[in-house]
Amino acid sequence: MSMKQVPRSMLVISPDRTVAKAISDAVLSVPNIRLDSEIGTIGSVNGRAVRLLSGRDIVLFQADAADPSELDAIRRLVAERGGKTRFVALADEHMSLAQVRSLTEAGADDVMPLPTQGGDLGKVLSRLGETAPADRKMGHLFAVIQARGGIGATTLAVNLADQLCPPKGRRGGNSKGVALVDLDLQYGTIGSMLDLPEQDALYQLAFDGTIPDAQFLDLSMKTLPQGLSVLAAPSRLGPVDSLSTEQIKALLDLLRERAEYVVADLPHVMVPWMDPVLRQADTILLVSDTTVPAVRHCRRLIDFLAADHPDLPVRVVLNHETRPLFRSAALREASRALERPLDIWLPHDSRAARAAADRGMPLSRVAGRSALTRSIRRLARSLAAEFPPSATSHLPM
Ligand SMILES: Nc1ncnc2c1ncn2[C@@H]1O[C@H](COP(=O)(O)OP(=O)(O)OP(=O)(O)O)[C@@H](O)[C@H]1O
Ligand SMILES: [Mg+2]
Structure with missing residues (x-):
């Protein structure tokens, strides 16, 4: 195995300040990472997407998987990304399997539990650093x-x-x-x-x-x-x-x-x-x-x-x-x-x-x-x- 590569530039998009705060707290313990937060919905960054996404290794976002317009916003955002940007959706405990699927079908590379609900961000980050999206073909x-x-x-x-x-x-x-x-x-x-x-x-x-x-x-x-x-x-x-x-x-x-x-x-x-x-x-x-x-x-x-x-x-x-x-x-x-x-x-x-x-x-x-x-x-x-x-x-x- 090659050395684990730590992601360097991360963006969080969430309408919820406490979520953004929990993530930035968790990121403090991970070396070499720069984090920016965007308080708003996934739809609210459309239009500024190219600038916001440029150079990002990871985009963590919170979206309402039951809302078709949010799913559309994810699709548009994913279409704007450069090759290496990884999109990770944050899920709360009530999210259904169908909703998880909607998120991945809209283009999320991964779905992880909210850090405020016991998601272990450190673990997830090191996992994310290990594999590029293209390697994740296996069930x-x-x-x-x-x-x-x-x-x-x-x-x-x-x-x-x-x-x-x-x-x-x-x-x-x-x-x-x-x-x-x-x-x-x-x-x-x-x-x-x-x-x-x-x-x-x-x-x-x-x-x-x-x-x-x-x-x-x-x-x-x-x-x-x-x-x-x-x-x-x-x-x-x-x-x-x-x-x-x-x-x-x-x-x-x-x-x-x-x-x-x-x-x-x-x-x-x-x-x-x-x-x-x-x-x-x-x-x-x-x-x-x-x-x-x-x-x-x-x-x-x-x-x-x-x-x-x-x-x-x-x-x-x-x-x-x-x-x-x-x-x-x-x-x-x-x-x-x-x-x-x-x-x-x-x-x-x-x-x-x-x-x-x-x-x-x-x-x-x-x-x-x-x-x-x-x-x-x-x-x-x-x-x-x-x-x-x-x-x-x-x-x-
Ligand atoms: N939660 C449950 N409530 C009631 N009956 C159950 C429950 N779980 C399994 N059973 C029943 O118990 C029996 C044994 O179940 P099952 O064949 O799944 O067990 P197993 O551990 O695979 O057994 P084996 O050692 O034969 O492989 C079956 O008749 C099944 O319908
Ligand atoms: Mg059996």
Whole structure:
């Protein structure tokens, strides 16, 4: 890796003085940066854009993603930029996935949480310094792993992928869609959860040892009506442990080139080809509950996975449990043992889960309003805000 390059000239556009102030405070701790603030809306700088944007490395702006005239203003501004200027939208916690998409479709390279709402500007700035917009073609990878059998890992993988899909009417165009891959090769159930025909693509791959290519994906992936592409586990048992690290790496590379988001359901056994998954994952979602044995197993699993990947981004998801109003001593203890906040809760909802299973459909189709569906939707939105879909076009429209 080359040296991290620190951005030098930054402009903040926000109608809110406290936001501009929070950013300039945060920037004080970052060396070599010059910051200018513009208090106003994104539309109010049109006309002065060329002068304001010239020589900027980063433009941070706050815009109302629900307002078409603000989106137009972003498009006009992005069209005026020089090659290296990066546009970063500031999102508040109420922003929906659809709004995040509108911002990136209008030309934002990135969307980050407002610094006043816990966004870590220092981290974001160093991340922004690392990659130029043109390098951001690859989709984000979220991997799901379980603390014990039957805890709901596959349910989360399927429904997270479903909730990351762009809503109806926003499909096509710029969006590259979402891919779901069942890497629980021996016992995978994604195919039956989504009522897909049986197929043996991954079995063949393990059997003949070839490196997957675009044609392999075309033949083996099924696309559902909601725009989700699925690669199911093989329906027959086979030499799946013999899949190589190279094969899985190539598979993930291909999927990430094609899709905005890739969600992978991992096996419960540790296999040698886990390495490329851990290397490429933006987030690993470890599904558990708060029982003592599950928490202990999570701890062991995190230690095991992190042995070769010290910065592994593991988050714990508590399934079958409702977020408690008050944290008990036991919960605080669990959170301490795991060295993580316990802030992702998916309630138990057997009616919704059963309806989805019976119909072979994602929860959103059969129980859109259930508490379980809504919790997974909220998780999808927060992941999408943190890992925004990559901007697909930098050309003026
Ligand atoms: N929050 C929930 N509320 C009610 N039922 C749930 C919930 N999450 C999952 N289930 C149900 O629990 C069962 C097991 O779920 P799932 O297959 O997702 O678990 P898993 O961890 O992938 O299991 P496996 O060990 O078989 O891979 C399924 O019948 C599913 O519908
Ligand atoms: Mg499973």
